[in-house]
Structure formats: structure tokens, C-alpha cells
Amino acid sequence: MVDKVSLDHVRNIGIIAHIDAGKTTVTERILFYTGITHKIGEVHEGEATMDWMEQEQERGITITAAATTCFWTPTFGNNTDNHRINIIDTPGHVDFTIEVQRSLRVLDGAVVVLDGKMGVEPQTETVWRQANDNNVPRIIFINKINLLGGNFELCIETINQRLAKNALIAALPIGVGDEHRGVVDLVENMAIVYANDEKTEIKQEEIPADLKEQAHLYRERLIEKAVESDEVLLEKYLEGEELSTAEIRTAIRKSVLANELYPIFVGDGRTAIVKYLLNNVVSYLPSPLDLPPAVGEDPDDPEKQLERKPSNDEPLAALAFKIASDPFVGKLTFIRIYSGILNSGSNILNASKGEIERIGRIFRLHANHREEVKEGEAGEIVAVVGLKQTTTGDTLTDPKAPLIMMGIKATQSVISMAIEPKTKADQEKLGIALGRLAEEDPTFRVSSNEETGQTIIGGMGELHLDVLVDRMRREFKVEANVGAPQVAFKETIRKEVEQEHKYVRQSGGRGQYGHVYIRVSPNEVGKGFEFINSIVGGTIPKEYIPAVQAGVKEALERGVIAGYPVIDVKCELFDGTFHEVDSSEIAFKIAGSLALQEAVRKADPVILEPIMAVEVTTPEDFFGDVMGDLNARRGRVNNTEDRGSVGVKVIQAEVPLASMFGYATQLRSMTQGRANYVMEFANYADVPRHIQEELTAGKHKSS
Secondary structure (H helix, E strand, O other): OOOOOOHHHEEEEEEEEOOOOOHHHHHHHHHHHOOOOOOOOOHHHOOOOOOOOHHHHHHOOOOOOEEEEEEEOOOOOOOOOOEEEEEEEOOOOHHHHHHHHHHHHHOOEEEEEEEOOOEOOHHHHHHHHHHHHOOOOEEEEEEOOOOOOOOHHHHHHHHHHHOOOOEEEOEEEEOOHHHOOEEEEOOOOEEEEEOOOOOOOEEEEOOOHHHHHHHHHHHHHHHHHHHHHOHHHHHHHHOOOOOOHHHHHHHHHHHHHOOOOEEEEEOOOOOOHHHHHHHHHHHHOOOHHHOOOEEEEEOOEEEEEEEEOOOOOOOOEEEEEEEEEEOOOEEEEEEEEEEOOEEOOOEEEEOOOOEEEEOOOEEEEEOOEEEEEOEEOOOOEEEEEOOOOOOOOOEEEOOOOOOEEOOOOOOOOOEEEEEEEOOHHHHHHHHHHHHHHHHHOOOOEEEEOOOOOOEEEEEOOHHHHHHHHHHHHHHOOOOEEEOOOEEOOEEEEOOOEEEEEEEEEOOOOOOEEEEEEEEEEEOOOOOOEEEEEOOOOOOOOHHHHHHHHHHHHHHHHHOOOOOOOEOOEEEEEEEEEOOOOOEOHHHHHHHHHHHHHHHHHHOOEEEEEEEEEEEEEEEHHHHHHHHHHHHHOOOEEEEEEEOOOOOEEEEEEEEEHHHOOOHHHHHHHHOOOOOEEEEEEEEEEEOOHHHHHHHHHHHHHHO
């Protein structure tokens, strides 16, 4: 293994896909063929290297993004030197979408894996959108084409319909299902087939005669699209000159880096075709040098943008994108270094928090194994020990040259449950465990209910919270009782209202006096709370304005009609009076809070509930039962279609989360275990009036 490689020979890539498309299996084969492992770990046997957590091995799914480093020397292409490939294998389940979000924030390129039987599935679309948001260049790998029901045409059709029109075939399968024996590489214009029965080696040979015409047609389409990004090659192509293989590769690479082309490859991810995939990762996905410099704002002047080029000679700039608890070394912080050198034992600045941090040890990662190194260079992904203040999304820099890069935005939680320790001894351990888990996972929220005194945990779904509670038990040895999952309802208003409130208290000595006029109105969806100070002429002294804002904000967070947080509200403070002796911050805070509560009650308040986008895949025999059940759960069916092999139906619907608890069990029993479903948060919508009355009555009863 060669340790030092130049920056243009580094690839930071992610493997992203829908659950069960074969991401981890593909990554396991990459580790095997690059010599990192000497035994192939199978996901279904609980032996995958990248699925190292106990829960991952038991459930056969990826829960946390695992990072690894391997080395690869391509066997063909423009560049056959040794390359370092840093890989992050991400989860496919929507409950762990934060792992994909933060991985894409720091990756340079991605391999999108599809199930060859199913085509583009819902979570594939989600991760594709996340990659679009981060401008991540991608190649597509259609996996499992060797299995019964493998359908290359279906995959291409769904890719062009749901992901991108400019995704073009770069490899054709030679046979599908049991007859699959290799691929046609349209750039090399050669067939790449298995060289032995075990499919552990590949070799080049002539394209089979029955595929030559099809290969020529798709090759021309690919070249025609690729040369659009290079004027010299475009001119050469239009004049009818033959382009060399190296020129075609250069043109494709240029288009991929500009997100103008997404080449589609195909094969069986359990075989040596992964070597061919690695060659194309090196050929087409970017090195850190191919991307624009990292950009951040000047901490002293947020309007000023600063740049850091991917070079060891530049000042240090790095982004902390993940926190993990390690039983042996403590808190591990995963870092992508954009510029400069990170040395162990050095002091660096957490520019996001304005705190100096000391770097302890630095590790290059291989799933849950680590190799200690003295320094991390520009373009690397490493983990460090010793950072105390740093959390997900913080920028780490040279103290003499600070900048703050864009952080990582976490999705709001949609489900919650109460949790309490089983014994007195578990009380303290529970607090530590919750703190650690919340530090690791920005979508995991911990709060306390003031009325009941309960600790409430919130997350992205039942599986998410189930895994976190399980981790508390195993990793932190905390035994806890958990309540039934609860929906994260919200409140909002539908009309504008003006409200006055005068808070006056006399109690012998100095009294309390606060008097405000506020105007409350609906804000745009997703805009949250907005406070507008329109006080003129000092009718309320400016030192009391923040107190009014704090009172209003607290009242919104506590909820007004049913105790759920009030969202998307504008509050304008436009008038009021004060008393020179009796007025105080606390009086104005209470006045603001009570005025807000009275205003919300008059402003046509509604309760909102999370609506989930649900996609059910079911055999045709059970189609009617599944449809009827979704309708009974207040679902609205948007679309139904045939998918993949004959006799499989897909139902796309929007269903309130409150109706989806226990759905997995119900669906299994209704369809003899043959149907499956995925769901992700879609939006918030008004609950029906009768449910709002029930929720409001519950609030009044408890108070």
C-alpha cells in the first residue's frame, strides 16, 4: 500500500442508494479487490466490514455512515497510477437521512447504486436531490442485473424519468438474470467478461455480434453528449474525425465534473465487475483539485467571502461533519480537510464557536478500525480525538486565518416518545447517554415536558428511535422505560390579529408594569418565527424590546391551544406604554407572552400534523386490500403503477404519520409478508377539525 499520493490521485466518494440496493455489498467487494480485506463480508450473514455496529449486523441494514480508505491502480483509462480512494458507505433507510446529508456535504463525488430489478426507488430520488443540493458529480451503477427479474430497460427508463434526462448509458449488460456474463464498455468499445466461473477475475474481448449495433448506437449518443463540454473535441467530432479513447474519456470526465452528464454502468456488485467500476470511479469522479476552492465567510465581516484552495500550502480549513462515540478513545470527530495540514498536538480554532481546540490523535479510518497518523493533508477525510467544543457542521481553521464555511442543516424530527430511567442508578447515565447521542446525531432531539416533568426524545421515525434506545442499552448500559411513539404536532394561525395586553401588579413595594400592542400574522411556510420591532418615539424603551421578543418566543414554543410549538408566525410590536418606576424586563416579557397567547386564540389557530410520502410495493393479489387500508388511515393515493416484473404494483400516497404507527406489522400480515413500504416526511398539513378538538380537549383536561 503506497501511503503518499498526489492530490490529483485522491478520490473522496460516497456510495448512496435506496435501502437494499446493494451499497454495502458493493463497498465490501471494493475492500476485497483493493486488498483491504482478505475475506468477503456478506451483509445477509451479518459479517459486512462496513456494517460494524451490532444493530447493523443483526438487522442487515446500514445505520451509520462508515468511512474507509483504500488504494487502487486502474487497469485502463487515461491515468493508471496508484490512487487513494476515501469511501463513505451511507445508509439507505430514510430514518437515517442525516448520515447521507452530512456525507454529501464533504464528498467530492458519488456512486448512486440502483437495484436492477426495481429501478429508481423513493430513497434514490431523495439522495439524488441531496446530491443536487450539494453539486456532487455522480456516476450510476445498476446492481443486481444478474438476479431473476433484472431489467436494464426499466432502470434506464426510471433514471431518465425520475433522476436526470442527461444520464446516459456508458456500459451495456451482456445478458441479464442467469445469463449475465459481463458488460460492454462503450468507451473502450470492448466487452469486459468474467474470466472464471467464480467471477473473481475479468478480461477484455470482442463485443458479441448481437450487441454490436446497439453498442454503436449508444456509444454515439454518449460521445455526442460528452463533447458538448469541450469546444476543440466538439469541432473535431462535427467534422467527422475519429476521437481517440483518451479524448472521449477526457470529454466525459469534463461533463461529469460539470454535472452535465451522469454515465450509467451496470453489473453484479458481488463480482469482479467492481474492478471495472473502480476504474471508472478514478476516470470520471473528481479529485479535490477538480472542484472550486472551499468558500466561507470572514468571522469579522460576514459580507466578505474567503476562499481556500485544496493545497497543503494554504492555511488550514476543515469541516467537522460527524461525531461518534468510541469505547476505546472517547469522542471521535470526523473531519474533511479542504486546505492546509492538520498536525496532531497542534492548536486550532473552531471558527464557528470562536474556541481554541487542541488536536489529540489523528486516525485514518477503516470502518471501526483505525490507523494512527501524525498529520492529515488537504483533501483527506480523517478522524481526530481531543476536540471538546466541536459539533457537527463546525469549521476548524488556522487561528491566524479564520473563516466559517456553510454548516450542515438537520431535518426537523417528526416523531417523539417519553423516556425515563428504570432505576435511580440509571438516572445519571441516561443524561450522559442522551447528551452523547444528541451530539452525534443532529436529527435526535432531547427536551423536557414542563407540565409532566418527562424527558422527551424526538427523531425521524420509529426505527430511528428504536435503534437509539437500543444503543443506549448496549453502549451506555442504560436501562430505560419508553412510552409509545407520539407525533410531533405543530400549531399555526390562519389570519392577522392585533392584540393589546397590559400587565400590572402591585404588591406593597415596587410594582410591575408592562403594556404592549402586537400584530400577529401568518408567515410563509417554513419561515418559522419572525419578530418585527416597529416601536418609534420611545413609547417602549429599547432595553425592554428583547424581553417582549423573549416572552413571545417562549409562548410560541410552549404552544397555545394544545401545547404544541407554534410555527410560521410573524409578530410585530408596534405600540405600548411604560412606567418609569414599575416597568421591568420581566413585566414586559410576561406582557409579550400573554398578548401572544390571546392573539393566537383569536387568529383562527389550527393544529398541523406531519404528512408522510409513502410508497408501497405489493403483489397484485393484495393491491385492493392495501389500497383500502391506506384509505382507512386517512391516506390520499396520488399514483399507482406497475413496477419491474409482472404482477408487482406500486402505490404512492400521502398519509398522516399519526396513522402509520404499526403499519409494518399490518402490511406484513395483510400480504403474507410479501409487500414492503418506505416513507419519508413530505410536509405539514391541517389536522381534520374533529381531531383538533380532541387534541385541544386533551390539553385542557391535563391543565
